[in-house]
Amino acid sequence: MLELKSLYRVFRDPDTMAALAASIAKDAAHxxxxxxxxxxxxxxxxxxxxxxxxxxxxxxxxxxxxxxxxVCIMPKERIDQAAILAAQPGVILLTLGDMMRVPGSHGSLAQQRAKGLDIRALYDPLDALAIARDNPGKTVIYFAIGFETSTPMTAVLLEQAERLGLDNLLFHINHVLVxxxxxxxxxxxxxxxxxxxxxxxxxxxxxxxxxxxxxxxxxxxxxxxxxxxxxxxxxxxxxxxxxxxxxxxxxxQYSRAVTAEGNRTAQAKVNQVMEVRDEFRWRGLGPIPKSALKLRDEYQHRDAERVYGERLPIVQIDDHKACQCGDILRGLADPTDCRVFGRGCTPQTPLGSCMVSSEGACNAYYRYSGGPNVL
The missing domain is CATH 3.40.50.11750 (HypD, alpha/beta domain 1)
Incomplete structure (x- = not known):
């Protein structure tokens, strides 16, 4: 523990920060x-x-x-699909914590849960295995999200479901690529x-x-x-x-954890069960070709989009008119440019996804820049 604390002091050392700031200023002049x-x-x-x-x-x-x-880039229609799946008879919907509060066109998943739907937040995706095992008469659907970071975990979860014969565990794949x-x-x-x-x-x-x-x-x-x-x-x-x-x-710079080629074992695990979609719509950025993953055909029996396809809307649903989250995600605006930031839109009452997630830009500005006082 002492070694870890010492490392943190090095990575946050004021003298080192001041020296780097001076070097940046000197070189930036050119x-x-x-x-x-x-x-x-x-x-x-x-x-x-x-x-x-x-x-x-x-x-x-x-x-x-x-x-x-x-979480921030997930469009409303995908959240609406999750709510529709949760409303199907005998379905338990699982997802990660921050997704519970992102507004869809009919409210968030947390609000849908409050109405009586069985929607559960997971801390560990592998907990889905126990939930599927303990509820053999239910269909358990994992609403999977994340960039390349969390995709291997979903692949492992699917692999384990196959190995254990948990035929009642399905997946709604929302993994996207940077x-x-x-x-x-x-x-x-x-x-x-x-x-x-x-x-x-x-x-x-x-x-x-x-x-x-x-x-x-x-x-x-x-x-x-x-x-x-x-x-x-x-x-x-x-x-x-x-x-x-x-x-x-x-x-x-992050050479203590990153290499040029990455984790080949994790990449192979993902490629075994997933392939690139033709297109995926990102909140704020619109449809982006080859920007997300889906399950391969051999796992279509676990693909909630295929199993429930005719019941899931695919129409584009726009964000709240007052929310500028889309411009923020495109790099065209800062959170403080939005007229509802810190007023109508706060972490407790978010209008847009950028305020919901612990990784969202609006959330960061609100948390560390004095909330509405920055205006």
Missing amino acids: LSEPLNIMEVCGGHTHTIMKYGLPGLLPSNIRFIHGPGCP PPAMDAVMAEPATKVNAFIGPAHVSVIAGADIYRPAADKYHTPVVVSGFEPVDLMESILRLVRQKNDGRSEVEI
């Missing part, structure tokens, strides 16, 4: 244009806000918050993004090499960063130096 960095991870957004990193940077460097939260979302951000005509901080946990599984196409195509440097303040400041310094050198490479 930038030919402002550096607009998108962090593609909600965990990074919270570190940035919690430790006040924008205040340590020169005026020609700014953060643009990206679609780095799998690189296509980066493409969508860069394809936005109004984008100002010209550098990326790559997500850490995603990269542990998928590897840093998945960002090379974006770096090459858009001439945009990418640095995969750890979550501590010192990690992020070092990553910013690396981005500044790449820009000054005219380079657009993928660097791994």
